[in-house]
Amino acid sequence: MISQIAFVLVLVGAVALFAYHVRLLRKTILLGRPYESPAPVRQRWLQMLRVAVFQQRMMDKPIASAAHWVIYVGFLVVNLEVAEIVLDGLLGTHRVLAPFLGSVYDAMTVAAEVFLGLVFVAAVIFLWRRNVSKVPRFHTAEMRGWPPLDANIILWTEIFLVLALFFMNAADQVLQGRGVEPYSKVGTFPLSQLVTPFLSGLSTSSLVVIERTAWWVHILGILAFLNYIPFSKHLHIFLAFPNTYYASPEPPGKLRSLPQVTAVVKEALGLPTENGTQAEASTLGAKDVTDLTWKNLLDAYTCTECGRCTAVCPAHITGKKLSPRKILMDTRDRLEEIKRHIHRTGKWEGDGKALLGDYITPEEIWACTTCNACVRACPVLIHPVSIIMQLRQYLVMEASQAPETLNAAFVSMENNGSPWAFPAAERAKWAENLTA
Amino acid sequence: MAGKTLAAWAAAGEKPEILYWVGCAASYDDRAQRVARAFVQLLDAAGVRWGILGPEEACTGDPAKRAGHDFLFQMLALQNIQTLRTYEVQRIVATCPHCFNTLKNEYPDLGGAFEVWHHSQYLWHLIQTGRLRLPPSLSQEEVETIFHDPCYLGRGNGEYEAPRAVLRQAGVRLVEAPRSRDFALCCGAGGAQMFKEPEPGRKDINIERTEELLATGAQRIAVGCPFCMTMIRDGVKHAGKEQKVEVLDIAEILVEKLKNS
Numbered sequence: 001m002i003s004q005i006a007f008v009l010v011l012v013g014a015v016a017l018f019a020y021h022v023r024l025l026r027k028t029i030l031l032g033r034p035y036e037s038p039a040p041v042r043q044r045w046l047q048m049l050r051v052a053v054f055q056q057r058m059m060d061k062p063i064a065s066a067a068h069w070v071i072y073v074g075f076l077v078v079n080l081e082v083a084e085i086v087l088d089g090l091l092g093t094h095r096v097l098a099p100f101l102g103s104v105y106d107a108m109t110v111a112a113e114v115f116l117g118l119v120f121v122a123a124v125i126f127l128w129r130r131n132v133s134k135v136p137r138f139h140t141a142e143m144r145g146w147p148p149l150d151a152n153i154i155l156w157t158e159i160f161l162v163l164a165l166f167f168m169n170a171a172d173q174v175l176q177g178r179g180v181e182p183y184s185k186v187g188t189f190p191l192s193q194l195v196t197p198f199l200s201g202l203s204t205s206s207l208v209v210i211e212r213t214a215w216w217v218h219i220l221g222i223l224a225f226l227n228y229i230p231f232s233k234h235l236h237i238f239l240a241f242p243n244t245y246y247a248s249p250e251p252p253g254k255l256r257s258l259p260q261v262t263a264v265v266k267e268a269l270g271l272p273t274e275n276g277t278q279a280e281a282s283t284l285g286a287k288d289v290t291d292l293t294w295k296n297l298l299d300a301y302t303c304t305e306c307g308r309c310t311a312v313c314p315a316h317i318t319g320k321k322l323s324p325r326k327i328l329m330d331t332r333d334r335l336e337e338i339k340r341h342i343h344r345t346g347k348w349e350g351d352g353k354a355l356l357g358d359y360i361t362p363e364e365i366w367a368c369t370t371c372n373a374c375v376r377a378c379p380v381l382i383h384p385v386s387i388i389m390q391l392r393q394y395l396v397m398e399a400s401q402a403p404e405t406l407n408a409a410f411v412s413m414e415n416n417g418s419p420w421a422f423p424a425a426e427r428a429k430w431a432e433n434l435t436a
Numbered sequence: 437m438a439g440k441t442l443a444a445w446a447a448a449g450e451k452p453e454i455l456y457w458v459g460c461a462a463s464y465d466d467r468a469q470r471v472a473r474a475f476v477q478l479l480d481a482a483g484v485r486w487g488i489l490g491p492e493e494a495c496t497g498d499p500a501k502r503a504g505h506d507f508l509f510q511m512l513a514l515q516n517i518q519t520l521r522t523y524e525v526q527r528i529v530a531t532c533p534h535c536f537n538t539l540k541n542e543y544p545d546l547g548g549a550f551e552v553w554h555h556s557q558y559l560w561h562l563i564q565t566g567r568l569r570l571p572p573s574l575s576q577e578e579v580e581t582i583f584h585d586p587c588y589l590g591r592g593n594g595e596y597e598a599p600r601a602v603l604r605q606a607g608v609r610l611v612e613a614p615r616s617r618d619f620a621l622c623c624g625a626g627g628a629q630m631f632k633e634p635e636p637g638r639k640d641i642n643i644e645r646t647e648e649l650l651a652t653g654a655q656r657i658a659v660g661c662p663f664c665m666t667m668i669r670d671g672v673k674h675a676g677k678e679q680k681v682e683v684l685d686i687a688e689i690l691v692e693k694l695k696n697s
Contacts, residue, residue, distance in 0.1 A: 253592025254541035257513075258506045262546065265510040271518075285504060312615075314622040314645075319638025367635040370502050370627030371587040376618050392504030406503050409631040413508055417494030418460040419631050428441065428490035430462065430469035434476065 007089035007219075014223035021230040028339040029301065031348060032294030033282075037246050044245045047381075052244040057379040060308070064129075067122040071158070074119035075237070081112045081165065085219050098186035109187035113169065116162045117191050123158045130155075137307030140316070142326040147233070147305055154234050161221050168214035170195045171207045180204055183211075231336075236304035240380045243302040246295055247381035252372040255389060258284065285393025288354040289334045292390055299382040300331035309374035309384055315367040322367035324374035324384035330359035331387060356391050365391045366403060439476055441490040442523040452487035454479075454558070455525045457539065459532035460495050461662030467669070468531075468662040471685040475531050475555055478690055482568040486529075492519050496538040503628035510546065513538070517548035527551045529558045531687065533588035533661045534626070540593065554589050556599035556660050556686055563605055570693060574607040581608045581689075582654035584645070584668060585620035586661035599660050599686050606693045611654050621645045623671075625663035646671025650681065657683045 037044055050056050055072070058065040084097045098105045129135045130151060138148065169192040175183035177196075199207065229235055260282065266273045286292045289300075309324035310316050316323050334355045342348050356362075365388050374384045395401045402410065409419040417424050445452050456479070462472035479486045494516055497509035520528075528550050530536040540552035553561070562568035583603060589595050596617045603610055615621045624634065624641025634640055646668055649657055657672070659665050669683045684692075 251537075251541055251593050253537040253588050255501060257510055257542065257545055261506045261510050265507060265514055269511070269514055271514060284506070312619060312621075314624060314641045315635070315637070317621070318624075318641050318644050320635045321637075322635070363635055366632070367637075368627050369587070369622045369624060369629050369641065371622035372591045373587075373619065373622065376591050389502075389504065392502075393506060394504075396504035397507060402503060402505070403632045405632045406628060409499060409628075410503070410505060410508055413495050413497070413500055413512065417512065418464065419495060419499050420460060420464050422464045424491045424494070427458070427463045427493055428488060430458070430472050431439070431476070431488065431490075434439075434473060 001092065004090065004092045010220065010223065011086065011089065014227060018226050018230070021227070024339060024343060025230055025301065028335055028342060029294050029297045031290045031338065032292050032297040033290075035246075035293035035295040037248055037295075039249050043249060047247065047249060048241055048245040051247075051379070051381055052240045055379065057377075060377070060379075063125070064306075067125045070115070070118045070122040071126075074115035074122075077111050077115045078119075078165070080108055082219075082222060085215065089219060094182040095184075095186055098184070105186060106188045109169075110190055112165075113189050113191045116165055120159060120162045123155045123162070127152070127155050137311040140307065140310055140323055140325070142323055142329055143305070143307070147329070150232050150234075151305070153228075154232065157221065157225055157228075161218060161225070164214045164218035164221060166192050166195075168211055168218060170199055171211035171214065174199050174202075175204065175207050175211060178204060180208070233304045235301050236380060239298065239302040243298055244381050246298065247383070252375045252383075252385070258393070260284070283394065284397040285395070286387070286390035287356050287394045287398070289331055289338065290348075291394070292331070292355075292387060296331065296383070296387050296390070297335060299384075299387075300328050300335060302380050303328040303332065303382055304380075305329065306379070308377040308379065309382070312373040312377045314369055314371060314373065320364075320367040321361065322364045324388075327360060327364070327384050327387055328382060331355060334359050356394060360391060362395060362401065365395070439479065439486040439488065441492070442487045442525070443490070443492065445487050446523060450485075451524070452485045454484060454486050454527045454529050454553075455520075455523075456486050456488050457496075457528050457530040457532075457535050458488055458493060459530060459535040459662065461666075462531055463493070465662060465666070467665060471531055471662065471665070471687055474685065474691040475687040478559060478562075478568060478687055478694070481694060482562045484562070484567070489519065489523075494519075496535045496543075498534040498538045499628040499631055501538070501542070502626070503631075513543060513546050513548070517543060517546060520548060520550065525550060527553070529553045529555055531555045531662070531685070533586040533592070534663065537588040537592050554593075554595060554598070554660065556589070556602055557595060559687065559690065560598045560602050560605075563602065570606060570690075574693060576607050577609050579609065579656060580611045580652070580654045581656040581658050582611050582613055582649050582652055583616075583658045583660075583686075584613070584623065584649060584664055585617055586659070586664050587620070587622050587626050589660055590620055591618055599658070602686055602690065603658060606690050608658070608689060611652050613648055613652060615648065621648065623661075623664040623667035625667045630663050630666075642667035642671040643674055646675060650675055650677060655681055656689075657681060658686055658689060659683060660686055 058068055087096050088094055130138050169189045172183060173189055173193055173196050176185050263273055283291050289297060305325060307325050313322060313324050338348055341351065368388045370385055372385060412421040413419050416422060458472055461468040476486065494512050496516065497512035501509035528539055530539065533554055536552060536554045539550060581603065583599055585596060600610060622641060623645050657668055659668060665683060665685060672678050672681050672683055
């Protein structure tokens with residue numbers, strides 16, 4: 001009874017804490033400007049199914065994809081066991097699903113154990129790639145300090161949770177063999193049965209302690225991990241779904257025109273303007289994260305820092321300062337700063353700092369060729385170029401800080417209708433003396 | 437020649453089948469002008485009645501837009517849309533993927549919806565419909581050619597097949613770069629980089645890309661963009677290979693085939 005009460009308190013507390021941080025996160029993301037996906041709802045679901053549920057773009061890298069699939073499916077399968085653990089915790093029962101599921105229960109425990117083993121292997125592969133074989137994209141300039149630590153914490157936590165379940169099942173089986181109440185004979189455990197011989201010498205009371213401790217460590221670990229996720233790159237396990245749902249399926253070559261600019265330009269050209277397109281007094285482009293759209297901000301929280309974008313970025317490859325991943329990480333870091341402020345004071349009224357300047361330098365955003373390789377590489381449809389373009393718009397239209405040579409091209413485009421300073425009258429010169 | 441300015445077509449009380457959107461590069465750059473001439477030779481060979489805007493064409497605004505200057509972009513775009521509407525233009529073909537992308541994807545939101553083709557797509561269309569007849573005796577070449585995907589044709593708009601199909605049809609032996617199609621490396625000119633100095637780094641992007649293309653051993657590099665043309669030619673010169681490796685637009689390769697037959 002006491003353990004049931006303790007369990008309820010811990011469970012309710014952990015879920016409430018998680019819910020608070022999710023709401024805070026939502027509030028922070030919605031500080032962004034309006035955005036609407038141009039896709040019809042059906043197409044959005046299909047895109048999410050293809051890219052998030054079936055991880056289509058992960059397959060670009062087969063080894064990472066295979067290991068990722070294992071952890072993804074393992075997470076889903078083991079959640080069935082977690083559901084049972086939660087029920088047992090609430091009801092004070094032991095393996096409550098067994099009598100109801102019969103032979104299906106055996107299948108469930110077999111699947112869980114097989115995937116526990118596979119997840120263990122996959123996590124070791126990921127740790128190896130990150131720390132031993134040193135895949136280059138995990139070791140660029142922005143990957144120092146917290147980001148690699150975050151990644152390792154996630155992987156070690158997964159290994160730790162797997163081992164807890166493993167020991168729980170092993171002890172359970174020995175107890176089942178001895179006919180100790182309430183350990184009735186249920187489930188099939190293909191992996192943990194391999195270590196039962198090593199536990200068979202222990203006393204029944206020691207085994208009960210091992211089984212109970214593993215049970216509690218596992219569920220407490222999961223609840224702690226749940227509350228770690230909102231502060232971690234691991235948020236992608238949730239946000240990949242809304243992010244791929246809302247991502248625009250328009251060709252990446254397309255960049256939207258600013259409506260407030262259209263109104264001004266149409267007026268200047270003496271063209272009729274549509275009703276209600278009054279020029280808003282909002283900032284042109286983005287100086288801070290609050291000038292970006294909420295989809296850009298969702299992108300930043302969805303990013304799991306895999307670095308596929310940076311690995312294919314021509315500017316990064318040739319040693320420029322730009323790294324698309326850093327653009328997303330900076331956006332998120334700035335958002336976290338704002339989120340902490342909202343957590344303390346309940347609202348956001350600015351702190352004199354900004355994304356542009358305090359986090360991202362003009363040198364980085366001017367290195368982009370808008371080639372969209374980063375957009376193509378992202379497994380969860382994040383759009384780094386969208387953020388870069390909005391920062392450029394601010395620099396050029398609000399701060400008048402374009403590079404010199406670009407200013408010359410602007411002047412020429414205005415005067416000659418061409419970025420090169422040639423007169424329009426000579427446009428058709430190439431076609432002179434052409435004979436059929 | 438079956439081409440003249442839209443003003444001239446209108447004066448004659450007629451309309452051409454297509455508007456060839458020449459773009460600033462092919463209007464003013466010596467090397468890109470040769471591509472424009474090659475392309476209209478192909479149009480003539482296929483019997484396509486084509487028009488250009490001539491002095492009435494202005495930059496689509498792509499470099500302004502990618503540089504963050506939406507005012508200048510929209511100023512140019514809205515004026516071009518006015519001109520295009522005046523001549524009731526329906527079908528546009530561009531030899532520059534940046535013009536192509538801007539006309540196709542960004543003009544519709546500003547009230548200018550046209551049917552827009554990249555010249556590789558249009559040439560493939562002319563071949564498939566039998567209007568552009570390649571000599572039947574074309575045999576496959578010995579030399580290898582590598583096609584460098586322009587970002588705004590490939591990744592930007594998902595067209596990887598048309599330029600390759602045109603080249604293959606012309607008997608070109610195609611090889612692929614390690615980074616090709618949707619993972620092709622940029623030449624370094626996009627995003628208004630063509631009109632500014634590169635940011636400090638270890639290497640220029642066009643050098644990185646050209647080295648990759650040259651390393652395949654291909655003796656001809658095919659391009660589909662005037663900016664790529666400039667960047668890759670500079671890269672080939674930098675490698676001291678300009679005597680050994682040609683850089684040609686797909687239209688130029690096709691014209692060669694027609695002439696040599």
